[in-house]
Amino acid sequence: MLVCKKLVFTLFDVFFVKGLRVMLLRLPRFSMMALMAVYVLIQSGCMPGQSRIYAPSISASSAGQEAMEMYDANKDGKISGAELDKVPALISGLVPLNSSKEKGITAADITARIEKWQESKIGRMAFSCTITRKGKPLAGAEVKFVPEKFLGSKMPVCTGTTSDLGYVSVSEPVEGPDDPKGIPPGYYRIEITKAGENIPAKYNTQTIFGIEIAPDRQDTGGLIFDIK
Numbered sequence: 001m002l003v004c005k006k007l008v009f010t011l012f013d014v015f016f017v018k019g020l021r022v023m024l025l026r027l028p029r030f031s032m033m034a035l036m037a038v039y040v041l042i043q044s045g046c047m048p049g050q051s052r053i054y055a056p057s058i059s060a061s062s063a064g065q066e067a068m069e070m071y072d073a074n075k076d077g078k079i080s081g082a083e084l085d086k087v088p089a090l091i092s093g094l095v096p097l098n099s100s101k102e103k104g105i106t107a108a109d110i111t112a113r114i115e116k117w118q119e120s121k122i123g124r125m126a127f128s129c130t131i132t133r134k135g136k137p138l139a140g141a142e143v144k145f146v147p148e149k150f151l152g153s154k155m156p157v158c159t160g161t162t163s164d165l166g167y168v169s170v171s172e173p174v175e176g177p178d179d180p181k182g183i184p185p186g187y188y189r190i191e192i193t194k195a196g197e198n199i200p201a202k203y204n205t206q207t208i209f210g211i212e213i214a215p216d217r218q219d220t221g222g223l224i225f226d227i228k
Contacts, residue, residue, distance in 0.1 A: 052123065053123035053124045053180070054123045055117065055118070055122070055123040055124070055184045055185060056152075056154040056155050056156065056184055057152070057154050058114055058118070058151050058152055058154070058155070058186075059152065060110075060111045060112075060114035060115045060118065061111050062152070063110060063111065063114055063150050063151050063152065064106075064107035064108060064109075064110040064111035064114075064150075065107050066149075066150035067079065067087075067090070067107065067110050067148070067150040068106075068107045070087075070149070070150055071083050071084075071086055071087050071090075077106060077107075078103075078104035078105060078106045079104050079105050079106075080101060080102060080103065080104025080105070081101055081102065081104070083104075084101050084104065084105075085208075087148065087187075087210065088189065088190075088207065088208055088209055088210025089148055089187035089188055089189060089210030089211055089212060090105050090110075090148075090187060090210070090212075091210060092187075092210055092211045092212045092220070093105060093109075093110075093113060093187060093212040095212075095217070095219060096113065096212075096214070096216065096217065097109055097113075110150075113212070113214070114151075116214070116216065117185035117186070117214055117215065120185070120214075120215040120216075122185065122215050123184060124172070124180065124181075124182035124183065124184055125182045125183055125184075125185065125213060125215065126169070126180070126181065126182045127169070127170050127171075127182060127183045127213060127220075128167060128168060128169045128170065128222075129143075129167075129168060129170070129222070129223045129224065129225060130162075130165070130166045130167050130168070130222075130223070130224045130225070131143060131162050131166045131168060131192060131224075131225050131226075131227070132166050132224055132225070132226045132227070133226070133227050133228070134226070134227075134228060135226060136166075137162070137164065137165045137166030137167075138162055138166050138192075138194065138227070139162055139163065139164045139165075139166060140161065140162060140194055140195075141161070141162040141166075141168075141192055141193065141194040141197075141199075142159065142160075142161055142192070142193050142194065142195075143159065143160045143161070143162065143168050143170060143190065143191070143192055144157055144158070144159050144190070144191040144192075144193075145157070145158040145159070145170050145183060145188040145189070145190055145211070145213075146188060146189045146190075146191055147186050147187065147188055147189075148186070148187040148188070148189065150187075151186055151187060155184065155186055156172040156173065156184065157172075158170050158171055158172045158183045158188070159171070169181060170183055171183065172184065183213050184213070185213050185214050185215065186212075186213055187210070187211075187212050187213075188210060188211050188212075188213060189207050189209070189210050190207055190209035190210060190211060190225060191203070191204040191205070191207050191209075192204055192207075192209070192225070192227060199227060200227070200228070203227045209225055211223075
């Protein structure tokens with residue numbers, strides 16, 4: 001079973017991240033549905049013999065209120081416009097809300113999104129992306145997904161190192177080789193550094209990159225983050 005688990009993760013990394021989505025779509029409908037079903041079981045920790053992977057505990061209502069206190073500078077009940085520039089993960093989070101920077105995001109919106117993650121029962125999601133510099137792969141870069149502070153203290157920092165092609169699989173710390181890698185659903189700041197290379201602060205300590213990791217966010221697969 002552990003071998004199968006690793007195989008399925010490999011298949012989905014290849015199909016969804018390395019540009020071979022068409023190969024999955026050409027599988028017979030039954031085969032594709034079967035793979036998807038197994039993938040969901042693995043992500044939720046429901047495979048036979050595998051302990052469920054639980055997401056870190058987050059108070060949805062408290063997180064929404066805390067986000068307002070931190071970023072709603074003009075106290076109009078929403079984070080919008082220039083306020084959102086300080087929390088790029090929430091810019092990513094506008095997509096499932098069908099909102100915009102002008103309309104912004106409210107405490108109720110954030111609470112509803114967190115409750116949506118929690119309803120999925122998924123504790124950890126496989127996630128990969130590509131890091132480039134001026135359009136070329138950036139090898140050996142350290143990538144951190146830092147959870148937004150308003151999510152509370154139990155969310156882990158997730159990390160990864162880019163390959164020669166700039167590809168990186170990001171994960172929270174795992175307990176061993178049989179513990180599947182991945183990221184808990186959440187809002188994350190993306191910080192990119194590389195030893196011996198001067199990468200501007202807007203890509204790390206003052207990052208402009210952020211993302212919402214969520215089970216219903218298929219649009220975040222295979223992203224490329226380009227630094228100048």
